[in-house]
Amino acid sequence: MPSAQTSVVEMPSGKDVAYENFPVGSWLLPAELRPYVAVFYAYARAIDDIADSAELVAEEKVVRLSGFERALLGGEIDNPAYAKAHAMRRSLNAAGITSRHCLDLISAFKQDAVQHRYADWPELIHYCDRSAAPVGRFLLDLHGGCRLGYGPADALCNGLQVINHLQDCQDDFRKLDRVYLPMGWFHEEGARVEDLDRTAITPSLRRVVDRCLDGVDRLLVEARALPGGLHSRRLAMESAAILDIARTLVARLRAHDPLARRVQLSKVDYALCCLRGVASVWI
Numbered sequence: 001m002p003s004a005q006t007s008v009v010e011m012p013s014g015k016d017v018a019y020e021n022f023p024v025g026s027w028l029l030p031a032e033l034r035p036y037v038a039v040f041y042a043y044a045r046a047i048d049d050i051a052d053s054a055e056l057v058a059e060e061k062v063v064r065l066s067g068f069e070r071a072l073l074g075g076e077i078d079n080p081a082y083a084k085a086h087a088m089r090r091s092l093n094a095a096g097i098t099s100r101h102c103l104d105l106i107s108a109f110k111q112d113a114v115q116h117r118y119a120d121w122p123e124l125i126h127y128c129d130r131s132a133a134p135v136g137r138f139l140l141d142l143h144g145g146c147r148l149g150y151g152p153a154d155a156l157c158n159g160l161q162v163i164n165h166l167q168d169c170q171d172d173f174r175k176l177d178r179v180y181l182p183m184g185w186f187h188e189e190g191a192r193v194e195d196l197d198r199t200a201i202t203p204s205l206r207r208v209v210d211r212c213l214d215g216v217d218r219l220l221v222e223a224r225a226l227p228g229g230l231h232s233r234r235l236a237m238e239s240a241a242i243l244d245i246a247r248t249l250v251a252r253l254r255a256h257d258p259l260a261r262r263v264q265l266s267k268v269d270y271a272l273c274c275l276r277g278v279a280s281v282w283i
Contacts, residue, residue: 009081011056013052036091036094039088040138043088047068052112052176061113066106067079105135120184124180132157133153136154156219156223159219162219167264186208241274241278245265249264
């Protein structure tokens, strides 16, 4: 149970690893590294929940995220409200990993607090470079890196982020007045932001969604090189599984209406994606 002081800062959403589009700390990863992944996920979930809270005003979100930033950098030592940031700092020190990835997440989530629209695809990807890519970069650093650098991992994580934006596009609009689909594409396709509040997708909004999926497809093409470039065979299997999950979700989002209900994979679908990914590396 979190302490009363902890609850003043954190805003638990109830989301957990089952909500994510990727296996968090799965059996595919080396057992000795899973605790580091668990600490990172707990930290990222806590600050993401603050940014996504419908109960906090933007200024209060920024204040709380700034507290996490100070704690991550060695401040707020006596404040248990930032326990997850303190644990993250200790974990990073033990693993010899830079705090840059965790700071980038805070930067993105502060942006979430104050920016609710994105003009075009490059602006959206610039946000994803700080809200999603740091997750992959942390995992690469933890597992010995990639011969190809961060690029393919960035592409995979950013693609997953846009997929998540499409899955949650209606909830984001209704609860937070937040829209991650590029505004320029709304104008070009004759769609309106208010279309996100409908019970069924309009033809013009469908075209906007499909353009986003085209962008994800391009990212996943770049990401295909990731498993083969990794030094860790276990992380290669995990990344191949995530690639399969991403491609499957793209196909589902093209075929189904994300406004009618959240487009996601069943446990069986998810398991099949993981098996195909592991097999592609194993073979």
